Amino acid sequence: MNLRETSFGEFLKPSQIIFELKSKDKLEAIEELLDSLVKQKLITNKNLTLTRIIDRENLESTALGHGIAVPHARVDTEGQIAVAVGRSAEGIDFEAPDQKPVYLIILVIWNPSIPGLFNHLFAGLARFLIRPENRDRLFNARDKNELYSVLSEIQFSFPREDKIINRASLLKKLQDIEIRKRKAPKEMQKELQKQSDLIREELDASLLARFDLLMDRYGYAVAEVIDGVCQSCNLNISTQMASAIEGSNDIYVCENCGKYLISPRKKEKPAKEKEEKEKKEEKGKAGKERIEKSETEKIAAKAEKAKKAKASTKKKK
Numbered sequence: 618m619n620l621r622e623t624s625f626g627e628f629l630k631p632s633q634i635i636f637e638l639k640s641k642d643k644l645e646a647i648e649e650l651l652d653s654l655v656k657q658k659l660i661t662n663k664n665l666t667l668t669r670i671i672d673r674e675n676l677e678s679t680a681l682g683h684g685i686a687v688p689h690a691r692v693d694t695e696g697q698i699a700v701a702v703g704r705s706a707e708g709i710d711f712e713a714p715d716q717k718p719v720y721l722i723i724l725v726i727w728n729p730s731i732p733g734l735f736n737h738l739f740a741g742l743a744r745f746l747i748r749p750e751n752r753d754r755l756f757n758a759r760d761k762n763e764l765y766s767v768l769s770e771i772q773f774s775f776p777r778e779d780k781i782i783n784r785a786s787l788l789k790k791l792q793d794i795e796i797r798k799r800k801a802p803k804e805m806q807k808e809l810q811k812q813s814d815l816i817r818e819e820l821d822a823s824l825l826a827r828f829d830l831l832m833d834r835y836g837y838a839v840a841e842v843i844d845g846v847c848q849s850c851n852l853n854i855s856t857q858m859a860s861a862i863e864g865s866n867d868i869y870v871c872e873n874c875g876k877y878l879i880s881p882r883k884k885e886k887p888a889k890e891k892e893e894k895e896k897k898e899e900k901g902k903a904g905k906e907r908i909e910k911s912e913t914e915k916i917a918a919k920a921e922k923a924k925k926a927k928a929s930t931k932k933k934k
């Protein structure tokens with residue numbers, strides 16, 4: 618497979634599209650898509666794959682905003698990559714950054730034997746989906762074949778760019794994890810390393826190499842841009858770059874100090890607050906049990922939420 622000139626049509630067949638998902642809930646929808654991949658023998662280990670996907674979702678929702686989510690996991694697949702697409706007319710709560718429901722789920726499972734594959738694929742998807750006219754065509758597709766033909770158009774070409782699309786929050790999260798890891802007690806190291814590895818799997822090797830270099834040298838690698846000023850070197854960045862960064866989720870590089878530049882996240886979401894709270898708790902009584910407990914609580918809370926949602930839809934009917 619020549620990665621330089623690929624289209625989404627190469628990975629996707631109409632049989633891998635569910636035009637109307639039965640599921641109304643995030644976890645169920647992901648399972649429904651996985652089941653279809655199992656049926657088509659595109660993946661073999663459903664449970665492992667599901668666990669990986671959920672671990673990744675817990676780290677940060679894979680919803681991109683504008684009604685689209687790209688849940689994903691790196692697992693040994695039969696082939697190099699397995700994708701499934703599901704559409705939901707009603708929309709599914711995916712804890713999206715813009716808090717909008719998700720109408721289109723693009724599930725990607727990729728093989729660890731091809732490093733960087735997902736990063737390329739993701740960049741191609743993000744580049745296509747950022748355009749409102751493309752999203753409209755996807756959302757307005759009248760049937761599976763029409764949806765398939767729009768998705769097939771997505772090109773994966775990999776030009777070198779001065780920005781990395783839609784990965785800023787992920788890189789910031791990696792930095793937070795690496796900083797926490799330095800001070801964390803032994804029993805938390807494993808969990809933090811797991812989270813760090815999960816993020817690293819998705820990012821380009823050259824990006825990570827520079828990130829690690831900056832972390833080693835300065836203790837941090839990512840700086841926010843506030844009012845056009847790099848918060849690391851306190852110098853103004855070009856107005857062109859400043860306006861491009863503002864409010865975006867793209868990563869740039871400061872021409873003065875070489876740090877990765879990102880836009881500060883807008884109003885923090887409740888999920889973020891919860892995370893902050895958890896962080897504080899960890900500082901008090903740190904321990905692996907605590908993390909595990911909070912994970913279990915999260916899953917329990919989700920199951921409860923799903924139940925309620927089901928009950929309420931039943932009531933409506």
Ligand SMILES: [Zn+2]
Binds near residue numbers: 840848849851871876
């Ligand atoms: Zn700077």
